[in-house]
Amino acid sequence: MKYYHVTTLENWEKIRRFGLIPRIGNKTQLYRYLSEGRIYFFNSIEEAEDGLVNWIVDRYPEAEDSEEPFFSILEVKIPNDVEIFEDPELPLSAVYVIEKIPPFNIRFLMSD
DSSP, X not given: OEEEEEEEHXXXXXXXXXXXXXXXXXXXXXXXXXXXXXXXXXXXXXXXXHHIIIIIGGGOHHHHHOSXXXXXXXXXXXXTTSOXXXXXXXXXXXXXXXXXXXXXXXXXXXXX
């Protein structure tokens, strides 16, 4: 199944070389409560776009001033042996994993 990950365009350069690596990010309100790194995904491209427009962009005030594209949406095939967890604390139907996703499972889909 395909999932969708929103990140900055700047991060895409690292992701395409090294893959997605679970981290406890400083842009999430939950980071103080997490004990393990996570990678979050949306179940559909529509939810990824909705999440980007309605709350992710609010965590990046520098995006407003940017004249260049700032965000990217990635299409990700999560390997069958990677466990997927639901996160009821987040809006929409976000899921997460706690294992690395290799670069060959990730495709750049679009930028804002």
